Amino acid sequence: MSTADESLDILTGLYHLGYKKIITTPHIYNGVYNNSYDTILPGLERMKTVIKQSGIKLELEAAAEYYFDEYFLSYIENETLLTFGDRYVLFELPAMSKPQQVEDAVFEMTLKGYKPILAHPERYSYYLEPGFESLEKLKSMGVLFQLNVLSLAGFYSPKVQKFAHQLIKNNWIDWVGSDMHNHRYFEAFNNAIQNKYYEKLCSSGQLLNNTLTEL
Numbered sequence: 001m002s003t004a005d006e007s008l009d010i011l012t013g014l015y016h017l018g019y020k021k022i023i024t025t026p027h028i029y030n031g032v033y034n035n036s037y038d039t040i041l042p043g044l045e046r047m048k049t050v051i052k053q054s055g056i057k058l059e060l061e062a063a064a065e066y067y068f069d070e071y072f073l074s075y076i077e078n079e080t081l082l083t084f085g086d087r088y089v090l091f092e093l094p095a096m097s098k099p100q101q102v103e104d105a106v107f108e109m110t111l112k113g114y115k116p117i118l119a120h121p122e123r124y125s126y127y128l129e130p131g132f133e134s135l136e137k138l139k140s141m142g143v144l145f146q147l148n149v150l151s152l153a154g155f156y157s158p159k160v161q162k163f164a165h166q167l168i169k170n171n172w173i174d175w176v177g178s179d180m181h182n183h184r185y186f187e188a189f190n191n192a193i194q195n196k197y198y199e200k201l202c203s204s205g206q207l208l209n210n211t212l213t214e215l
């Protein structure tokens with residue numbers, strides 16, 4: 001989002017949909033989204049003030065969505081990852097080719113007491129094509145899966161949508177989240193949460209999102 005006004009507009013929209021707490025996870029993707037502690041944390045403080053002034057009762061926290069690259073590996077190594085809740089770390093993989101060190105990095109994160117969450121498992125071609133069994137290794141290592149709600153409404157592609165449905169049917173989704181880059185995403189989000197699969201997911205008792213408001 002480009003301005004505090006636009007962010008406030010979207011946060012207000014989410015508040016009116018009934019959300020009480022938002023954890024914003026800006027991309028940390030060197031060379032594409034050059035975010036860090038130094039951009040995210042002051043941004044969080046600024047938005048907290050804006051929310052307070054607006055009078056809406058919305059809790060805001062920030063972490064990040066880490067792109068899996070050598071920088072991410074060094075943040076794991078140095079234990080400088082931004083986390084939310086109980087040491088949760090949200091990370092994403094490249095869309096088209098699976099890095100060889102994924103399992104090693106997951107192991108390392110776990111060893112350091114982090115709880116890794118894979119963002120949008122439904123959107124990677126190398127998991128999508130062979131089917132959900134290809135995600136079994138990560139699942140067995142304790143990686144939690146965060147569905148991107150927009151996938152349910154076919155925002156990305158029909159194949160991604162179908163895979164998202166399969167993952168829900170298979171009870172493999174632990175978290176829900178959404179891209180929210182601008183108003184267009186908010187409209188799509190609003191649409192996606194009407195989806196029957198989203199309702200199924202919310203009533204499954206599986207989701208960990210609500211645990212964050214009880215901490």
Ligand SMILES: [Fe+2]
Binds near residue numbers: 092
């Ligand atoms: Fe992502």
